[in-house]
Amino acid sequence: xxxxxxxxxxxxKLIRWxxxxxxxxxxxFLRLPIKSIIICTSVSKTWKSLIQNPTFISTHxxxxxxxxxxxxxxxxxxxxxxxxxxxxxEDDPDFTQxxxxxxxxxxxxxxxxxxxxxxxxxxxxxxxxxxxxxxYSNCLCLWNPCIRKLVHLPIPNVTYATHGGFDATIGFGxxxxxxxxxxxxxxxxxxxxxxxxxxxxxxxxxxxxxxxRMLSASLVPKCALSRREPQAFVNGALxxxxxxxxxxxxxxxxxxxxxxGNEVFREILLPELPDYTSKFAGLLSVSVSAYGNSIALFQxxxxxxxxxxxxxxxYLWVMEEYGVASSWTKVLKIGEGLxxxxxxxxxxxxxxLSYDGQLVSWVPWSAEFKHLKIIxxxxxxxxxxxxxxxxxxxxxxGTVTY
Numbered sequence: 001x002x003x004x005x006x007x008x009x010x011x012x013k014l015i016r017w018x019x020x021x022x023x024x025x026x027x028x029f030l031r032l033p034i035k036s037i038i039i040c041t042s043v044s045k046t047w048k049s050l051i052q053n054p055t056f057i058s059t060h061x062x063x064x065x066x067x068x069x070x071x072x073x074x075x076x077x078x079x080x081x082x083x084x085x086x087x088x089x090e091d092d093p094d095f096t097q098x099x100x101x102x103x104x105x106x107x108x109x110x111x112x113x114x115x116x117x118x119x120x121x122x123x124x125x126x127x128x129x130x131x132x133x134x135x136y137s138n139c140l141c142l143w144n145p146c147i148r149k150l151v152h153l154p155i156p157n158v159t160y161a162t163h164g165g166f167d168a169t170i171g172f173g174x175x176x177x178x179x180x181x182x183x184x185x186x187x188x189x190x191x192x193x194x195x196x197x198x199x200x201x202x203x204x205x206x207x208x209x210x211x212x213r214m215l216s217a218s219l220v221p222k223c224a225l226s227r228r229e230p231q232a233f234v235n236g237a238l239x240x241x242x243x244x245x246x247x248x249x250x251x252x253x254x255x256x257x258x259x260x261g262n263e264v265f266r267e268i269l270l271p272e273l274p275d276y277t278s279k280f281a282g283l284l285s286v287s288v289s290a291y292g293n294s295i296a297l298f299q300x301x302x303x304x305x306x307x308x309x310x311x312x313x314x315y316l317w318v319m320e321e322y323g324v325a326s327s328w329t330k331v332l333k334i335g336e337g338l339x340x341x342x343x344x345x346x347x348x349x350x351x352x353l354s355y356d357g358q359l360v361s362w363v364p365w366s367a368e369f370k371h372l373k374i375i376x377x378x379x380x381x382x383x384x385x386x387x388x389x390x391x392x393x394x395x396x397x398g399t400v401t402y
Contacts, residue, residue, distance in 0.1 A: 125388030128172035171238035271328035
């Protein structure tokens with residue numbers, strides 16, 4: 001008799017919880033950790049429907065951005081079938097690790113052909129991963145480790161089988177105009193490895209449609225990009241360093257910008273770079289990074305045609321006013337063999353990677369270095385991170401929950 005009474009009481013409690021107005025239930029769910037929210041989807045169909053609603057997912061994301069919880073994510077090592085990502089709170093004086101994610105290589109059909117994924121970028125809790133570190137396998141995915149869910153992207157239109165030799169660069173970001181996540185793939189088709197006859201084709205994947213589509217060739221500027229050129233997603237646009245042959249036959253480097261909303265390209269001039277004269281040098285070793293609401297430039301020397309090797313000091317530049325080329329400011333010079341910048345904290349501190357794998361931060365306003373007590377590797381990735389429910393409602397082909 002008492003067992004029946006207990007069951008009835010529990011059922012009555014659940015009914016009372018389910019009868020809560022959606023506004024109150026939403027406010028309660030927003031205060032819960034993500035793991036608890038996921039558990040709530042199994043309690044009742046009503047709660048599952050509310051939590052998986054795109055409106056709630058968007059509200060939760062907005063709430064996460066406003067929590068003032070400044071998270072940084074690091075990719076710490078990437079060996080065959082084993083990748084580790086560590087989450088830290090940058091406001092913690094001890095920089096204690098909060099969580100660690102592992103890509104689910106233990107699931108057979110989630111393994112990559114090359115055995116190694118590279119982080120293209122992160123946005124709103126999603127990782128964009130590409131299996132192109134060793135060779136082009138046409139394998140890309142969007143992964144939300146917080147909810148243990150990912151989407152395998154379909155094979156792109158441009159492959160070795162369809163177009164022959166090429167160098168590919170990828171970008172990933174969020175288009176606020178269409179409320180959609182997009183992966184942009186810039187493919188420099190190589191014609192006898194002659195820059196003059198190379199051309200770049202662009203294809204765009206939309207998470208909402210689940211398909212790739214080609215961008216009109218008339219919208220693509222004549223230029224080339226290095227293989228796996230790092231991206232910076234800022235102000236709704238993707239940024240890479242590109243180059244072309246100028247009228248004087250020297251190489252001209254610039255920042256190529258692609259607006260995800262309008263899907264048009266524009267260009268930003270680089271600053272006057274020291275130690276570099278294109279008459280005596282080949283390609284610059286230079287890349288962009290997000291820097292708050294602007295961009296930064298990492299100049300890691302250049303390939304000397306005279307010496308036949310990489311040479312030059314490392315310079316860090318920041319664009320003080322986004323889009324204004326005259327606002328480029330040099331903030332740091334590092335000699336050869338010293339730690340190199342790989343990213344930023346939200347407060348403006350520079351994260352650097354030493355050649356022995358140690359990660360340190362440099363404080364611009366005091367010129368002091370801090371050891372982060374983290375061991376990275378050659379391709380360690382660092383970026384700001386936010387915990388989210390993005391992908392929770394996805395049930396399309398290629399979507400996997402593990």
